[in-house]
Amino acid sequence: MVYMIDRVFILVFFYTFLISIMSLDSSSNHPIIPDLYCSEVTSEVIHLDSDDEAMKLNVLWGDSDHDDSDESILLSLLESEHDQVQEQTKSLGQQLRKKTWLINAREEAINWILKVHAYYSFKPETAYLSVDYFNRFLLSHTLTPDKAWPLQLLSVACLALAAKMEERKVPLLLDLQVIESRFLFKPKTVQRMELLVMASLKWRLRTITPFDFVHLFIAKLPCSASTWRDLSYIVSRVSDVIIRTCLVMDFLEFSPSTIAAAALLWVTNQCADEKKSECFHKNIGIEMVQKCYKLMKQKLIIRRSGLYWPKTLQLLPRSPTCVLDHAAAMQESSDAHHKL
Amino acid sequence: MWNEESDWIGSFDALLARLAECSMCSRRSGERPGAAQMDVKILDVAAEGGYGRVFRCLDVHTGALVAMKQITMVRLSQGIPAQIIREVSLLRELHHANIVKLLRVGFTENRYVNLVFEHLDYDLHQFIVNRGYPKDATTVKSFMFQILSAVAYCHSRKVLHRDLKPSNVLINHSKRLIKLADFGLAREFADDFLYTEKLGTSWYRAPEILCHSRQYSTQVDLWSVGCIFAEMVIGQPLFQVINCRDELEGIFKLLGTPTEETWPGITKLMPNLHIYCSKFDPLGLETFVTDLEPSGLNLLSMMLCLDPSKRISAEASLKHAYFTDVNWI
Numbered sequence: 154m155v156y157m158i159d160r161v162f163i164l165v166f167f168y169t170f171l172i173s174i175m176s177l178d179s180s181s182n183h184p185i186i187p188d189l190y191c192s193e194v195t196s197e198v199i200h201l202d203s204d205d206e207a208m209k210l211n212v213l214w215g216d217s218d219h220d221d222s223d224e225s226i227l228l229s230l231l232e233s234e235h236d237q238v239q240e241q242t243k244s245l246g247q248q249l250r251k252k253t254w255l256i257n258a259r260e261e262a263i264n265w266i267l268k269v270h271a272y273y274s275f276k277p278e279t280a281y282l283s284v285d286y287f288n289r290f291l292l293s294h295t296l297t298p299d300k301a302w303p304l305q306l307l308s309v310a311c312l313a314l315a316a317k318m319e320e321r322k323v324p325l326l327l328d329l330q331v332i333e334s335r336f337l338f339k340p341k342t343v344q345r346m347e348l349l350v351m352a353s354l355k356w357r358l359r360t361i362t363p364f365d366f367v368h369l370f371i372a373k374l375p376c377s378a379s380t381w382r383d384l385s386y387i388v389s390r391v392s393d394v395i396i397r398t399c400l401v402m403d404f405l406e407f408s409p410s411t412i413a414a415a416a417l418l419w420v421t422n423q424c425a426d427e428k429k430s431e432c433f434h435k436n437i438g439i440e441m442v443q444k445c446y447k448l449m450k451q452k453l454i455i456r457r458s459g460l461y462w463p464k465t466l467q468l469l470p471r472s473p474t475c476v477l478d479h480a481a482a483m484q485e486s487s488d489a490h491h492k493l
Numbered sequence: 494m495w496n497e498e499s500d501w502i503g504s505f506d507a508l509l510a511r512l513a514e515c516s517m518c519s520r521r522s523g524e525r526p527g528a529a530q531m532d533v534k535i536l537d538v539a540a541e542g543g544y545g546r547v548f549r550c551l552d553v554h555t556g557a558l559v560a561m562k563q564i565t566m567v568r569l570s571q572g573i574p575a576q577i578i579r580e581v582s583l584l585r586e587l588h589h590a591n592i593v594k595l596l597r598v599g600f601t602e603n604r605y606v607n608l609v610f611e612h613l614d615y616d617l618h619q620f621i622v623n624r625g626y627p628k629d630a631t632t633v634k635s636f637m638f639q640i641l642s643a644v645a646y647c648h649s650r651k652v653l654h655r656d657l658k659p660s661n662v663l664i665n666h667s668k669r670l671i672k673l674a675d676f677g678l679a680r681e682f683a684d685d686f687l688y689t690e691k692l693g694t695s696w697y698r699a700p701e702i703l704c705h706s707r708q709y710s711t712q713v714d715l716w717s718v719g720c721i722f723a724e725m726v727i728g729q730p731l732f733q734v735i736n737c738r739d740e741l742e743g744i745f746k747l748l749g750t751p752t753e754e755t756w757p758g759i760t761k762l763m764p765n766l767h768i769y770c771s772k773f774d775p776l777g778l779e780t781f782v783t784d785l786e787p788s789g790l791n792l793l794s795m796m797l798c799l800d801p802s803k804r805i806s807a808e809a810s811l812k813h814a815y816f817t818d819v820n821w822i
Contacts, residue, residue, distance in 0.1 A: 229649045233586060310572075317575035318582060325570050344572040351578070356598050358582035365651070 719796030
């Protein structure tokens with residue numbers, strides 16, 4: 154928290170400086186700025202929209218103490234992520250594709266989970282974990298296609314387990330089933346399913362999720378949010394994108410950190426090029442982030458106009474036409490990049 | 494309807510039985526559930542609590558001593574209790590020399606969950622009460638370093654313990670090895686979230702929790718560690734020594750009633766602070782915690798700091814001057 158406050162102050166200071174530079178009186182009576190450092194900063198400001206200069210500014214904003222702490226947390230998370238057998242969920246996508254009935258049933262089950270999640274205003278993490286448990290259970294069990302109730306029971310159990318892991322208050326097992334349930338299971342039955350799921354997952358329910366990475370990645374992003382309002386807006390949009398990935402089987406191929414990186418780049422309307430990926434962490438594969446980003450572009454129906462614009466762009470002396478041109482240029486750049 | 498339901502339960506139970514054989518605990522056919530299912534032989538009851546019982550056992554395969562924590566599942570309307578789910582799930586991801594190792598998990602007749610842990614000789618509470626507190630300064634320092642190492646590891650994994658106290662600190666006698674235990678209240682923390690109020694034993698509870706704040710984080714564990722630190726030095730709970738109406742008053746008597754200057758935000762957190770208690774001048778830690786070297790007292794004062802945002806972290810504590818002269822042999 155202290156770290157975030159420090160960064161906000163630094164950003165506010167920087168914007169104040171930027172505005173004062175832009176408002177400088179250029180009359181001949183005003184003395185030339187003697188400080189070379191100020192001149193250098195001015196130079197950087199002029200080219201703020203270029204990636205190179207943005208990366209340099211990231212250095213200006215860096216706080217070495219907090220960066221070290223964040224870096225160790227990030228490394229710890231990536232180690233845990235690697236340890237949690239990501240290979241399993243990759244094969245799930247392949248297995249699911251062979252069974253058409255399961256694809257539809259799975260999507261229906263996940264939609265049900267998301268409805269209950271919304272009804273009780275659960276955390277985004279709860280939704281993601283529910284689907285994670287659901288997917289992992291499907292890996293180790295074959296279900297008969299002629300009965301619909303096992304998947305419904307599995308959905309209830311996974312949602313209950315995720316809520317118990319994440320939420321302060323968990324509704325009763327019967328109350329969890331009030332939303333559009335075709336079957337109503339007794340608490341004892343759900344408890345048995347809970348035990349089955351936990352044993353099946355070897356009691357490893359503390360799963361690394363993309364949400365573990367979002368704040369850490371936002372702190373690394375150049376031209377990041379400058380106010381609390383913008384930060385919460387970005388987090389909210391990124392969470393929405395991450396939850397939408399649960400519905401698309403193809404995202405099972407990607408690790409949580411990759412999904413978090415791609416979702417953040419998507420929401421902040423940036424291309425998933427090499428520089429952006431590398432600034433998150435050297436252990437996060439560039440190719441996978443690009444592939445995930447591309448899949449988000451294809452699968453997720455989120456209009457560009459709803460995305461967040463970096464604050465810095467609005468501070469530059471640009472007309473609306475220039476902004477639109479810039480967006481078009483970014484779009485073309487993105488397309489050109491993916492064609493390579 | 495009955496037939497259909499019977500069919501579900503039958504196939505469900507069969508699936509459960511088959512899975513049980515493949516899960517963490519192996520089961521031999523014909524054996525009755527319980528200790529045998531967990532491959533342990535019960536020796537005696539080591540402890541009893543609200544959760545259930547802890548048995549001292551022998552591992553059938555290795556012959557080693559183990560501890561089996563048997564938790565009764567009540568209130569079926571809620572299914573598996575959240576405390577069990579959290580404790581097991583978090584312990585499955587925490588691998589550290591100073592954190593108790595969970596060996597096996599099993600369930601019995603849908604009524605008990607059995608957690609099999611490595612066995613340690615006693616806990617820090619017993620150590621202080623029965624054997625006289627660790628008067629040896631080296632032992633205190635070694636214990637503190639191990640506790641802080643475990644706490645720093647948990648926090649780097651984004652896990653709060655939330656119930657640190659001497660009885661949850663286990664000791665291996667011969668090795669003088671410390672292990673944190675009982676993660677039933679532990680959970681993953683997030684910076685923007687509200688947590689359950691009033692957790693943990695009262696003498697080790699951080700002031701921000703006692704003030705009914707629900708926005709707290711890793712600092713609550715550091716306060717508890719500070720209380721443990723003081724207790725190891727003086728031989729009894731620090732806030733038991735201070736005569737007071739309740740724990741919060743005791744804290745204010747010791748450290749001084751907070752002001753907006755010493756604890757920014759306190760007037761919003763406790764609007765009725767001036768009614769709640771008188772304005773105390775601090776008695777000071779040195780009044781009660783004698784026989785602790787100056788650097789130790791300095792570290793303790795940074796742990797028992799009223800303002801959570803100024804309280805020292807576990808990671809920073811490990812780098813404190815108090816530990817620099819320690820020779821780990």
